[in-house]
Amino acid sequence: MDAPVVKLRKLIEKVELVNLTPEIDISQIKICYPDINRPALQLAGFFDHFSHERVQIIGNVEYAYTNSMCQEAKRNMYEEIFRRKIPCLVYARNLKPDEEIKELAIQYGIPLLSTGKTTSDLMAETIRWLKVQLAPTISIHGVLVDVFGEGVLIMGESGIGKSEAALELIKRGHRLVTDDVVEIRKVSDDTLVGSAPNITKHMIELRGIGILDVKALFGAESVKDTQTINLVINLEDWDKDKEYDRLGMDEQYTEFLGNKVVCHNIPIRPGRNLAVIVESAAVNYRQKQMGYNAAKELYNRVQRNLMRGRTDEDDD
Missing domain, CATH: 3.40.1390.20 (HprK N-terminal domain-like)
Structure with a gap:
């Protein structure tokens, strides 16, 4: 390059x-x-x-x-x-x-x-x-959306529903940065910034419908030119034989240009509301950044209950 x-x-x-x-x-x-x-x-x-x-x-x-x-x-x-x-x-x-x-x-x-x-x-x-x-730059296949101020990069195989999830998020008040191709720049050792190629800026593709101009359809407040990438959501087909993380105690990461970004692998099956899942992931990420981890809170509650149970047995 x-x-x-x-x-x-x-x-x-x-x-x-x-x-x-x-x-x-x-x-x-x-x-x-x-x-x-x-x-x-x-x-x-x-x-x-x-x-x-x-x-x-x-x-x-x-x-x-x-x-x-x-x-x-x-x-x-x-x-x-x-x-x-x-x-x-x-x-x-x-x-x-x-x-x-x-x-x-x-x-x-x-x-x-x-x-x-x-x-x-x-x-x-x-x-x-x-x-x-002049930052090092790569282009990847994905969708970048600003969700509650957090840059969420949605990845997955072609046709899995990335653009549909982005469209639902836009309708819920969030902002599209880029669809299909994400240009990622490493502006520092801690920061990755995503943007759209000029040719596809503010555009989104929906199979069966075609190309939509998000800015024209939903207004200027529905799009954004650049966004820091804080979180990656990797969509994959549901595999009943695969073990998925159900607690989230340990963070998983993916790497771009030497920078690590928190990553969640989300299995897809009919009936799952991707927009709500992405919103929840963004809010949960923000909570962790503010010092609150729901998984650790659950673990602490379990430990306290176990300690209480042992104390009751000793009293008996």
């Missing part, structure tokens, strides 16, 4: 940057790394371990330092940076380069950008957005 990239134009639009060098064609400039760099040491002449492939940001400190240099030294230092083919140079706090530096950037084809944001805010927003856009 090819490493994800982001076009510089998208970053400019998202962070609302001003292009100070419109003469430069930025259509083919791509960003491959989510981190940024403030070239403080580079402006002082130290280029070992220079992360030239990252977005470069100039804040008050770097700007004040370069202004303390003579014009020739400043030009030489910027030229050394531009020669290393950085993707762009962003000035925070509405700072602007002088005309000579601007001409030098145009010569080397390095876009100069500006924003009124503080350096810290600019860094945080840029890194946060790039981490999502």
Whole structure:
């Protein structure tokens, strides 16, 4: 799978940057790394371990330092940076380069950008957005629904009833993120975010009926663009010879991109209301996150009753 990239134009639009060098064609400039760099040491002449492939940001400190240099030294230092083919140079706090530096950037084809944001805010927003856009990504077969604020990924063989369950959940007030294909991004070691491919966004397929536009049928409140994946419901055909978990004392997990997600294997047979089961699983998951585990509570009750029974026998 090819490493994800982001076009510089998208970053400019998202962070609302001003292009100070419109003469430069930025259509083919791509960003491959989510981190940024403030070239403080580079402006002082130290280029070992220079992360030239990252977005470069100039804040008050770097700007004040370069202004303390003579014009020739400043030009030489910027030229050394531009020669290393950085993707762009962003000035925070509405700072602007002088005309000579601007001409030098145009010569080397390095876009100069500006924003009124503080350096810290600019860094945080840029890194946060790039981490999502450049996160490792996989596509899987399934349905992702927001149920009571929890991202529930419904999986199972084709035709088992995933889309039907999602449609019933939508009618009960929950929100569809994606049907059939789920794009999963690993935005951190703890967080997986799911979304729909652009071509199937807000669409759902029902066998025998065809394609439905959920947003058009049920309104904008019935869909969502992205959702953190908190829980996996794996639907499977009922097997009378298989032992299914009836207590839920031990959590089962499935793994995506190295991240583990709680997983429930739900056997399907006629008459089972999948929407209610998914809702109950989502609420039960939330209860566990808040410190209450129904299975452990039942176990504690049984233990207390056993202890009480032994005490009554001793009294006799």
